[in-house]
Amino acid sequence: MFPPKKKPVIIWQVHEANVSGANIAMLDYCDSLAEHFLFHIILPHTGSMEKALSDKQISYSIIPQYNWIVQPQTYHLIRHVKFFIRTIKAVGAIKKLIAEKNAAAVFTNTIIPFVAARASYKCKIPHVWWIHEFGEEDFGFSIGRGVMGSPYTLMERWSKLIVANSTAIQSKYQQLLPNSHCVTCYQPINGAFDLKTNSEVVKKAKFLMFGQIAPSKGHLDVIEAMHRNKQLGKKMDGLYIVGPSNDADYLALLKRTIDAYVLHQWIQIENGYFDKEKVMPQFEALIVASKSEAFGRVVIEAGRAGLKVIANNNGGVPELLNNSNGVLYNNIDELSVILSGEVSLPVANFLMPYDEQKEIDKLLKTLTELI
Numbered sequence: 001m002f003p004p005k006k007k008p009v010i011i012w013q014v015h016e017a018n019v020s021g022a023n024i025a026m027l028d029y030c031d032s033l034a035e036h037f038l039f040h041i042i043l044p045h046t047g048s049m050e051k052a053l054s055d056k057q058i059s060y061s062i063i064p065q066y067n068w069i070v071q072p073q074t075y076h077l078i079r080h081v082k083f084f085i086r087t088i089k090a091v092g093a094i095k096k097l098i099a100e101k102n103a104a105a106v107f108t109n110t111i112i113p114f115v116a117a118r119a120s121y122k123c124k125i126p127h128v129w130w131i132h133e134f135g136e137e138d139f140g141f142s143i144g145r146g147v148m149g150s151p152y153t154l155m156e157r158w159s160k161l162i163v164a165n166s167t168a169i170q171s172k173y174q175q176l177l178p179n180s181h182c183v184t185c186y187q188p189i190n191g192a193f194d195l196k197t198n199s200e201v202v203k204k205a206k207f208l209m210f211g212q213i214a215p216s217k218g219h220l221d222v223i224e225a226m227h228r229n230k231q232l233g234k235k236m237d238g239l240y241i242v243g244p245s246n247d248a249d250y251l252a253l254l255k256r257t258i259d260a261y262v263l264h265q266w267i268q269i270e271n272g273y274f275d276k277e278k279v280m281p282q283f284e285a286l287i288v289a290s291k292s293e294a295f296g297r298v299v300i301e302a303g304r305a306g307l308k309v310i311a312n313n314n315g316g317v318p319e320l321l322n323n324s325n326g327v328l329y330n331n332i333d334e335l336s337v338i339l340s341g342e343v344s345l346p347v348a349n350f351l352m353p354y355d356e357q358k359e360i361d362k363l364l365k366t367l368t369e370l371i
Contacts, residue, residue: 007038008104008371011097013116015109017047017062021297022132025165025187026109029130030058032188032360033367040101042094042116061097065090065113087115094119104371114154121158126370128161131169132294152176160370163363165295166316185363186354189300201281205238205268207339208283208307211298213245213271218289218312219254225335227261234340239287242270242279280305285345289335293317299326303350310338310345324348 012030014023030039041053041060053060064086094116098106106120109130120127155162155177162182164170170184209219219241229236245251251271258267276298280286286302288311296317299309302325309326311317318328324346329335337343 007036009038009040009101010105010107010371011040011042011094011101011103011116012107012109013042013065013094013113014044014049015113017043017045017049019048019052022109022130023049023052025132025295025297026130027052027056027058028188028190030056031190032356033364036364036368037104040097040103042097044113063090063093063097065115090115091119091122095123098123098125105367111155114158117155117158126160127158128163128367128370129155129159130163130165131173132165133169133292156180161366166319168316168319169294183363183366186356186359187295187297188356188360189297203284204282205240206284207237207239207287207310208280208285209239209241209243209287209289210274210276210279210302211243213241213243213251213254213269214247215250216290216292218291220257221312221332221335222287222289222339223254223257223261223263223267225332225339226263226266228332228336229340230261230263230266234336234342236266237339237341239267240270240283241267242274244273245271276301277305280307283307285310288312288317290315290317296320300352303352306350308345310335320353322351322353324351325353 012026014026016023026041033039039058041049041058043049043060043062044065046062050060094106097103098119103125105126105128106116107128107130108114108116110132111129117127117129156179160181162170162173162177162180164173164182164184165187167184170182174180174182209217209222211217213219222239226236226239241254251269254269258264258269280302285308286298288296288299288309291312291314293312293315296311296315299311299317299320302309309321311321311326311328313328313330321328327338327343327345329338
């Protein structure tokens with residue numbers, strides 16, 4: 001009998017140590033690929049991801065990266081020196097970890113933490129970017145000493161593969177990085193939802209906006225659309241904006257706008273962390289108003305919970321909608337018409353817009369050829 005073949009070890013660097021959308025996607029990928037690879041995660045600081053990883057029995061290390069400890073008011077030269085030192089130390093620590101784990105490859109989920117890409121390039125093992133952002137906020141800061149185009153040049157030099165989670169992202173980055181191998185893989189979503197709607201749940205309102213309450217998510221457009229309907233005397237259904245916010249100014253702006261338009265009767269804001277499984281079934285339709293949503297796993301989760309989706313026709317979300325789960329709009333006028341009920345939402349049972357197992361099989365073939 002031959003001994004069982006050891007699984008290749010993948011080191012996966014994350015952009016932050018809290019349970020964010022990209023980190024949740026990473027955990028779902030790890031679950032789906034666990035039969036073929038062992039994963040070790042690099043966190044840049046302590047955070048809620050530690051418990052999430054421990055619960056899944058995935059090992060991890062904390063290696064501080066980029067400028068977490070540098071304060072904005074620090075003198076520019078000092079800030080630059082600290083950033084340089086932190087980068088050198090992080091690259092060295094990751095190189096050491098690569099050797100200790102005898103890693104076969106390094107993955108990075110989102111572009112921001114570039115030090116693992118640099119370390120893998122120096123260690124001559126493959127590096128893969130997993131890109132979950134669509135907007136121009138992708139980099140967060142310059143990794144090319146302020147020279148336009150340098151980040152893209154370094155990515156092409158350091159990395160063997162870019163995995164995008166929508167064709168919108170693949171198209172964007174294939175143009176930015178024409179010499180890179182860029183593929184689309186719709187991510188697996190290992191949530192607690194099933195395909196049945198709980199008919200016993202009391203509906204709170206018709207419309208829901210769920211997730212981070214931040215300027216990029218388009219809440220003001222939805223409020224404006226409801227204001228127009230009120231002015232025109234059209235049918236008005238309730239909207240709940242539910243989710244966490246780290247932007248007190250934006251939250252205050254939303255509340256002032258609702259006050260100014262006298263929409264309290266129709267719009268409620270619930271700020272904080274909530275379980276999707278408990279919140280979603282209380283509504284009939286999910287609104288995704290972001291202009292640059294990369295993928296929108298919440299669209300799939302909404303469909304599984306029995307909701308229909310109203311989505312901005314931009315980014316990666318339109319790829320997830322079909323005649324069973326939602327409608328698209330291009331501007332506030334079109335959104336107003338949909339919210340007033342003049343456009344009917346689909347009535348068919350929810351159909352998954354992609355086959356998760358086929359996506360994973362395709363991804364596994366690509367990774368196996370690379371590693």
